[in-house]
Amino acid sequence: MTTLTKEADVPAPRGGGDAFLSVRDLYVHFATEDGTVKAVDGLSFELERGRTLGVVGESGSGKSVTNLSILGLHNPASTEVSGEILLDGQELTGARQKTLESLRGNKMAMIFQDPLTALSPYYTVGRQIAEPYRKHEGASKREAHERAVEMLDKVGIPNARTRAKDYPHQFSGGMRQRAMIAMALVCNPDLLIADEPTTALDVTVQAQILDLLKDLQQEFGSAIIFITHDLGVIGNVADDILVMYGGRAVERGTVEDVLRRPQHPYTWGLLSSMPRLSGDVDEALTPIHGTPPSLLSPPGGCAFHPRCDFAEQVAGGLSCTADRPELPPGRSAACHLTDEQKRTLFTEQIKPRLGQAPRRRDV
Amino acid sequence: MLRFLIRRSLGAVVILLIISAVTFFLFYAVPRDPAMLACGKNCTPDALEVIHRNLGLDKPVPQQYWEFMSGIVTGRDFAQGPCPAPCFGYSFANSDPVWGTIVDRFPTTVSLTVGGAVVFLAIGLGAGMIAAHKKGTLLDKAFSTGSLVLSSMQIYFIGPLVLALVVYNLELLDQPQYVPLTEDPAGWFMGLLIPWCVVQIIFTANYTRLARSSMIEQLQEDHVRTARAKGMSGRTVFFRYAWRGSLIPIVTIFGVDLGSLFGGAMITEWTFSLPGLGTLAVDSVQNTDLPMVMGVMLFAATFIILFNIIVDAVYAFIDPRVRLS
Amino acid sequence: MSTTPSSGTAPGPAAAGGEPAGEPLLKAENLAKHFPIMGGFPFKRKVGEVQAVSGIDLAVHRGESFGLVGESGCGKSTTGRLLTRLLEPTGGTISYRGQDITHASRRRMAPVRSEIQMIFQDPYSSLNPRQTVGSIISGPMEVNGIDPPGGREQRIRELLETVGLNPEHYNRFPHEFSGGQRQRIGVARALALQPKLIVADEPVSALDVSIQAQVVNLLQKVQRELGIAFVFIAHDLAIVRHFSQRVAVMYLGKIVEVGDRESIYVRPRHPYTHALLSAVPEVAVEGAAPDDRERIRLAGDVPSPIDPPSGCRFRTRCWKAQEKCAAEEPPLVQIPGNAAGHLTACHFPEEGSTTTREEDVVLDSALRSMETPAG
Structure with missing residues (x-):
């Protein structure tokens, strides 16, 4: 995900031609007995060599499915994949099994959770x-x-x-x-996909493995997609972050941007619901109310609206229940709130919740 | 491995002892005097007394048990003459040596079992794996339905049906019979062809279903997905990664089936009137023929236990986690 | 050795009222649990044992939340099960309000059982799928023959409301609820008998991040409003810090360090506590100081509890280990420089600070070889 340059905060799409991996309008739908599961529902991102893209989301956000479909590991009988996956200029969505087999484990490889x-x-x-x-x-x-x-x-x-x-x-x-x-x-491999590679491990071992991956990346120069539900881990390993919710990307930016100046209410929710080692213990956690959406019948409009505290503040004739917000290229969030609103809400309401203990030694 | 085998063999001896004791003492719980049979129609109390003494039935039951069991190991001397180890005594019904009769009947059972097993294992596994590979297709559904229908059939139903059709109506084959392989291989084959086919129809159906479900389960394993993620070809993934794990439940069931078939495929043998261990067992129970019952019982139990041990050893061969723990 | 804190560490809000400060609600001394390993030839016999918990002391006071952290195999879950007497201790004693319950019979345990409840990790397998929510929650009341005023059903509806579920869902089955809601049912069941102590074993680790906070907040509300003491067992150091006033760090069946929150998180002395804290990945939010934590990377995994190292069990992964550590087991004591109630089991303790060191501690061979420039 490097339509971003480090120095520029403004959206700076690079034409897409030079991205090593480019995913555009990816849809992954499964047919099940209960209906169609829209596991990934219109996803686009890009990744450059030597960079690490952290994909964050909860269970059912579509983060793992996306990456299985990049490798072509989904079950072709029950899965419908559409959109574009370009790896080094080569189209993967319609590729033959033989072609994919020659790429897997070679040009693109995967590390699993357990x-x-x-x-x-x-x-x-x-x-x-x-x-x-x-x-x-x-x-x-x-x-x-x-x-x-x-x-x-x-x-x-x-x-x-x-x-x-x-x-x-x-x-x-x-x-x-x-x-x-x-x-x-x-x-x-030029592309390494790591799907929750440290979730099953103890914390001291996790630290070793994360550092190992970082050091190896320096040496091998692979691009890495790092999937996790843990914002702490992502902050540690990633250069850029893609936050996923209900099969779509809701926010993207550099690690600094997304973790320090998040723009999407879901990212706010994630940050204020997790306790941190340096957080203020007297500050109660602020959970996201409700439960993650069903992918069988996702809510209309913005998938997050049933759990969002700020939906009523959206103005300008836009409706969170009817209009689905798009995620513009570059540093952005898929939300109908204006940039001004996002900034104000974050500074006035969210930041205080993140309860930074004044100084660690005075906890 | 050796330790494992020794430990299991010791365990097997204990189990066999328990089985023999239970059979022996249960036999005496049946209110029927085995001597009556040998005595015939014109039986006098004196004659009965003599037969009792000849058969050793006048001694206390535990002593009889002890003599019977030690005879298996050391051999015994009977009025009829010496009986070398393993001595299971002589039949109450016809005075034939028990061990000799079993040895006589065993080839029939082995021929029936091995011949049938080779066919049903090969066809069953093949069909099951094809069905698993083509999961969800019409072929898979046809296989699944077919095997479900066939596996709910019974030998005593299909058997006579096939006999009526093939032997009596169309006269394609003779009545099934056992001809020793060494004497006449062609006759051996033709004589057992119908029983094999009937046995294997039912077992094949079971093994198809078993192989299919076990293969499908394995194909969903994480490590199989990893193999695909490494770029292994579909064939390699199927035969090298998924297949090995799918064998474990199959080996388990196959061991049980084979063990009990070796002990006598009662219904099959009875259906086709083949002189195997199964018919021998049925006859000896009907005749209250204690030595024969004991002999067949222990012989069959030995096979079941033996195959159990073999199955465990095969596990260790298939799965290093079993081997190395 | 005793973990009973003296005056300095406030054991919780309820401790001030009534009960003398020195008298803990639940106390374990030299508590041990060894699981036998069977094997051998020709007959199976005990060939070894997993020393899941080997001699720990702890005390939980009225209304306080006592955290138990550690990695897999450290014995924290076994400890939880010992404290609730779901497992029979191999050694040591457990006393509840001064009464020895280590080997108490079922009948003698009955009144105590209702006062000590447990919440489990997996909200999917810890609720009977064939029972309605109502009968799951009323189960403990029936077993203990308790008839609350207004009837059981009334009480269950109140409990459902307390844990944030709709009282109308009384007749629903567990599968109709999400993971977070099921964990709420588990909390309601634990509250049914008005317990004095709840042992919560990884109560949120199976839940999605956004749901975890809901359950943590619920537990915190229960702890504060009903004055229930908690033993909070988790591997997540940040959640334990958020929830517990006092924390014990376990490693391979031993408590290596125990103390109030600040002692453990800000001024830890045991090298293992340092390593654990350093390993936690932190999110840097805006306004936070830059991450100035020390970097400690251990080598390898936790050794097997079947044959734990002699002396100090952490010595095989410790950068400060010397011969003494192998020969002599360090006692859990208040070493010089520790606050009252802050006990550390270490011969060569670290400084009480977690900020960056002059040189990182990197024991992992792969990291060392890649991070040191060649030549």
């Missing part, structure tokens, strides 16, 4: 890492094994040569996720 279930219990860790290297690089069995050992060592598995012969269940949780990262990076 490394215990995401690794096959039946084969050694070394073999699972070596496999894509053999397929995509045409390496021999021995070369691929050497490469697997090298990658395990790189991601910090002690005694990599011996441990490569172990099965995933003989690894600890953190080591499994390291093995998963080694597997994803074995062919030097």
Whole structure:
């Protein structure tokens, strides 16, 4: 997501031609017995090499589905994908399975949430890492094994040569996720999608893995899409943020922009509902009332309107229940409130809630 | 692995002891004198007394049990002559040696079981996997419906039906019979063809459904998705990643089925009048033939337990988590 | 050693009224739980044990919220189950209002059971799907033969209202509710017997971020308005800080540090507490000071509780460990420089500050090799 340049806060669309990954008007709909699930409902974003895009959202926001459809991992029988996914100029939405297979694990790779279930219990860790290297690089069995050992060592598995012969269940949780990262990076992918890669891990291990991903990105130069529900994690790893709600992007900008000067009421809600280590403990949390929307029959207009505290303040003949707000390119939020209103509301109502303790040592 | 096998074998011996004791003592709970059968129509109390003594029925029951069980290990001496280990004694009904009869009947049962199993496993797994691969298509639905219908059939229903049609009406084949494989392979094959087909119809249907559901479950596993995310081809994902896990429930059921079939496919053998262990078991129970009941019972139980152990060993082969824990 | 705070740390609003400050509501001494591991040859026998909780002391006072944090395998959930006597302790004692309940019989436990309730993590599996909300909440009242004035149904409607559910939903089934609402049902069930203490085991970690705050606020309201004491078990340090006046940090079945909120979060002394706090990813909102926290990155995962390290259990991942740490288990005591009631189990404690160090503590080999310029 780098239609943004660091120095410019004004929308600065770059024509899209030079973005490494460009997703436009993506729709992903599943047919189920209860009706059509609109998991992703018109999503556009862009990403440049070497940058990390953090995708935040709650369960059912469409964040994971988007990324499965980039890799073409959805079930074609029950899923309808439309729109454009351009990876380095190559169109992926209509691509043949063979084409996608040659890209997966090679040019684009993925890390999943739970490394215990995401690794096959039946084969050694070394073999699972070596496999894509053999397929995509045409390496021999021995070369691929050497490469697997090298990658395990790189991601910090002690005694990599011996441990490569172990099965995933003989690894600890953190080591499994390291093995998963080694597997994803074995062919030097240009795009790495990490779907909640640290959610199943302990906090001290999470810190190691997040730093590891950042350091590896410096070295490998991959573009990363980092999916998470945790704003703290996103603030730590991402350059840019895309906030998703009900299958659509509702806010985007740099980390600084979105976390320090958020514009969308949903982002406000997320920030004021989570306690922070440096927050003021006497300040009660302000939850978002209601529950996330059903993707079977999402609310009309702005999907967030039933939970929004500011819908009545929208003026200018726009209605949150009828008109769906668009997300303009660049730093923006999909909300009918005017920029002036957003600024005022944030400064006057939201910021005080974020209850910054005056100084940490005086808590 | 060796430790595992030894431990399981010891456990098996204990189970067999319990089964033998329960069978033996239950037998005496039946209010029917086995000697009456041997004594015939013109039975006098004196003759009965002699037979009692000859069969060893005059001794206390625990002593009889002890002699019976030790005979299996060390052999016994009977009035008829020595009976080498494993000695299960002589039939009350016709004085045949029990072990000899079992050894005699066993090939029929093995032929029926192995022949049937090869077919139903191959066709069932194949059809199940095709159905799983084509999940939701017309082919899948046809397979699923077909196997549901067939698996709800019974051998004693389909069996006579097939016999009536193929043997009596169309006269395509002879009445099923057992001819030893070593004597006449072609006769062996033709004689068992109908029973095989009938057994396998029902089992194939079950295995198709089992293989299908287990494969579909595996295809939804996270690690299978990971394999796809690595760019593995559809074939590799299917056969290398999903297939292995789908075997576990199949092996479990197959072990149970095979074990109980080896102990005698009672209904099938009875339906086609084949002289296997199943018919032997039914006859010996009807005749209150204690040594024969005990012999067949322990023989069948041994197979069921044996296949149980084999299944556990196969688990370890399939799944490193079992092997290495 | 005792975690009973002296005057300095206010144990909570209710402590001032009635009960002498020294007399805790619930007290555990040297509490332990070991789970046997079966195996061996030729017959299965106990071949080892998982030392889930191995000798912890804690005291919970009336109306206070006592937080229990730690990573997986630290024994915090087991501790919760021991305190509610859902698990039988292997060793140590638990006393409730001065009465020893460690091995109390069912009959003797009955009155205590109604005063100590539990809220579970998973709102989906902890409610019987075949029971209506009404019968789920009235269950504890029936078991304990309690007939509130105005009848049970009246009381249930009140409870539903207290936890923010519609009293009209009395006859609905759990599946008709969302995750957050189900957790509210769990809270209502826990409140049905007017408990004095609620043990909440990860009560919000299965919920969406926007829903977590709803439940945290509800629990806080319950704690403050009804004066119920809480043992709040969670892995999320920020939520525990928000909810608890006193906090204990657990590692591999031991409490390594305990104290009031400020001692633990601002002036921690145990290296593990430092590492934990440093690992929490923080959101920098506008107006916040730039993140000036120290950076500590441990190596590897928590070791197995089957065969925990000798001496100090954290020593295998600690940057300050010396020979003494392997030989001698550090006692949980008020080390010099600690505030009253702030106890630390460490031979070589850290400074009581969490700001950036001159040099980051990075023990992870991969991070070290990539972050140190070659040559």
